[in-house]
Amino acid sequence: xxxxxxxxxxxxxxxxxxxxxxxxxxxxxxxxxxxxxxxxxxxxxxxxxxxxxxxxxxxxxxxxxxxxxxxxxxxxxxxxxxxxxxxxxxxxxxxxxxxxxxxxxxxxxxxxxxxxxxxxxxxxxxxxxxxxxxxxxxxxxxxxxxxxxxxxxxxxxxxxxxxxxxxxxxxxxxxxxxxxxxxxxxxxxxxxxxxxxxxxxxxxxxxxxxxxxxxxxxxxxxxxxxxxxxxxxxxxxxxxxxxxxxxxxxxxxxxxxxxxxx
Amino acid sequence: xxxxxxxxxxxxxxxxxxxxxxxxxxxxxxxxxxxxxxxxxxxxxxxxxxxxxxxxxxxxxxxxxxxxxxxxxxxxxxxxxxxxxxxxxxxxxxxxxxxxxxxxxxxxxxxxxxxxxxxxxxxxxxxxxxxxxxxxxxxxxxxxxxxxxxxxxxxxxxxxxxxxxxxxxxxxxxxxxxxxxxxxxxxxxxxxxxxxxxxxxxxxxxxxxxxxxxxxxxxxxxxxxxxxxxxxxxxxxxxxxxxxxxxxxxxxxxxxxxxxxxxxxxxxxxxxxxxxxxxxxxxxxxxxxxxxxxxxxxxxxxxxxxxx
Ligand SMILES: [Fe+2]
Ligand SMILES: [Fe+2]
Numbered sequence: 210x211x212x213x214x215x216x217x218x219x220x221x222x223x224x225x226x227x228x229x230x231x232x233x234x235x236x237x238x239x240x241x242x243x244x245x246x247x248x249x250x251x252x253x254x255x256x257x258x259x260x261x262x263x264x265x266x267x268x269x270x271x272x273x274x275x276x277x278x279x280x281x282x283x284x285x286x287x288x289x290x291x292x293x294x295x296x297x298x299x300x301x302x303x304x305x306x307x308x309x310x311x312x313x314x315x316x317x318x319x320x321x322x323x324x325x326x327x328x329x330x331x332x333x334x335x336x337x338x339x340x341x342x343x344x345x346x347x348x349x350x351x352x353x354x355x356x357x358x359x360x361x362x363x364x365x366x367x368x369x370x371x372x373x374x375x376x377x378x379x380x381x382x383x384x385x386x387x388x389x390x391x392x393x394x395x396x397x398x399x400x401x402x403x404x405x406x407x408x409x410x411x412x413x414x415x416x417x418x419x420x421x422x423x424x425x426x427x428x429x430x431x432x433x434x435x436x437x438x439x440x441x442x443x444x445x446x447x448x449x450x451x452x453x454x455x456x457x458x459x460x461x462x463x464x465x466x467x468x469x470x471x
Numbered sequence: 472x473x474x475x476x477x478x479x480x481x482x483x484x485x486x487x488x489x490x491x492x493x494x495x496x497x498x499x500x501x502x503x504x505x506x507x508x509x510x511x512x513x514x515x516x517x518x519x520x521x522x523x524x525x526x527x528x529x530x531x532x533x534x535x536x537x538x539x540x541x542x543x544x545x546x547x548x549x550x551x552x553x554x555x556x557x558x559x560x561x562x563x564x565x566x567x568x569x570x571x572x573x574x575x576x577x578x579x580x581x582x583x584x585x586x587x588x589x590x591x592x593x594x595x596x597x598x599x600x601x602x603x604x605x606x607x608x609x610x611x612x613x614x615x616x617x618x619x620x621x622x623x624x625x626x627x628x629x630x631x632x633x634x635x636x637x638x639x640x641x642x643x644x645x646x647x648x649x650x651x652x653x654x655x656x657x658x659x660x661x662x663x664x665x666x667x668x669x670x671x672x673x674x675x676x677x678x679x680x681x682x683x684x685x686x687x688x689x690x691x692x693x694x695x696x697x698x699x700x701x702x703x704x705x706x707x708x709x710x711x712x713x714x715x716x717x718x719x720x721x722x723x724x725x726x727x728x729x730x731x732x733x734x735x736x737x738x739x740x741x742x743x744x745x746x747x748x749x750x751x752x753x754x755x756x757x758x759x760x761x762x763x764x765x766x767x768x769x770x771x772x773x774x775x776x777x778x779x
Pocket of ligand 2: 596624
């Protein structure tokens with residue numbers, strides 16, 4: 210018998226569109242949180258502003274997606290109930306976004322991988338037959354175009370800047386690369402939704418993504434690291450040990466005062 | 472001759488611009504004041520940033536991130552304004568880290584609960600606005616223009632703080648107690664933000680003559696109290712001063728002066744968080760050095776390639 214880490218995913222209890230919106234919303238929510246950790250600690254003031262900006266864009270996307278997931282589910286859960294009252298096993302974000310923020314090299318490496326993927330995903334999702342998802346994606350794609358540009362510019366600066374920055378950027382890539390495969394993993398839910406024209410089959414993004422990321426790395430005099438992929442499982446609620454700590458912090462105050470208004 | 476032109480310009484309420492002649496003391500006073508103001512924006516990001524990762528709703532989290540981001544932006548405008556006087560940002564940051572330039576002592580107090588985010592917005596940003604609105608008419612053009620942009624955003628900061636406290640004040644007994652505790656802790660330090668009484672202030676006289684400062688510390692403090700007392704009623708929260716009472720004769724609220732010995736002690740480094748605030752700023756600065764060096768090296772390489 211396989212352990213749950215290697216088994217096929219259990220059926221979700223939510224309607225498909227809700228489960229799908231929740232996945233994308235969780236990605237945005239958790240990465241927004243990691244980026245917000247930089248605010249007041251960034252390498253220069255301009256980056257405090259830029260990282261806060263990206264964090265805010267992602268938080269806005271997360272709120273729209275979570276609210277929609279709750280509405281489709283129809284069980285009375287709003288964006289806050291979904292963000293603050295689920296335990297880590299019920300979070301369906303990819304593991305890439307929950308890794309600790311690390312140094313600036315890791316942060317930029319993750320931003321490059323994730324923003325490039327997210328932009329391609331949203332570009333396709335903007336044509337979804339689900340009007341709400343299409344609307345959220347169309348608005349978000351414009352925001353993410355800036356995130357891609359920010360990550361690209363910094364990859365070039367760090368890659369080409371000094372020997373030290375090149376090494377740090379390389380180390381950042383090595384740390385996040387094992388989590389890249391998970392971005393493109395299709396499963397029964399995405400298969401169904403892609404067939405219906407509601408969702409995107411993430412495995413379709415891989416070729417375009419490889420070309421885009423390789424292009425940036427080449428220009429930055431960096432290489433794709435040779436690393437073994439991580440086990441993955443975020444979509445099935447199997448996370449790294451880091452997510453529990455992130456949620457403990459994020460949810461502590463909300464949970465200390467059940468049912469109140471803030 | 473140059474001095475005369477400068478005096479006439481100031482007397483006529485015209486703006487002094489970077490290329491204009493100005494007395495050395497005017498220049499150095501402005502550098503000191505604008506730098507201190509910029510440093511305050513940057514250090515002020517810490518106590519509020521302390522609650523970003525624990526904000527109790529996604530909406531509050533978004534508002535708080537946006538607010539702290541605004542403060543970084545204010546720091547940027549102000550450092551740029553200071554640079555028009557012939558100093559550069561790096562130099563000023565070094566002076567801050569070396570403890571040779573100050574920042575507002577209010578940020579040496581800790582944010583212990585979520586309600587502190589409300590109290591900072593309502594009281595600290597409220598006091599800042601009271602201090603800063605007159606600076607929009609300051610005699611030095613770049614500073615005055617920076618303040619116009621900043622003041623617009625500060626009023627949003629104050630409103631969001633008021634809303635946080637209003638919600639808490641009308642919430643559960645636990646939330647209300649949290650709000651009252653925060654107001655009790657932030658009231659006196661907020662009054663201290665206007666500086667010592669005019670009689671004891673070393674800078675006020677000359678700054679007023681130069682039209683950098685338009686009103687005395689005492690007058691601004693009174694204005695803040697007059698604005699805040701009715702707002703506290705609307706919040707359903709008490710200000711921790713039994714001496715507050717409407718004085719019909721003066722047309723102002725009477726209030727108890729804060730303990731200026733505490734202000735002096737905190738300015739001199741003995742506040743609850745002085746060492747920590749500078750240590751955090753220094754760590755961010757030092758941890759980011761390799762990134763700034765990389766950006767500079769990359770820019771130089773590119774410029775070289777383009778020239779070739
Ligand atoms: Fe500010
Ligand atoms: Fe502010």
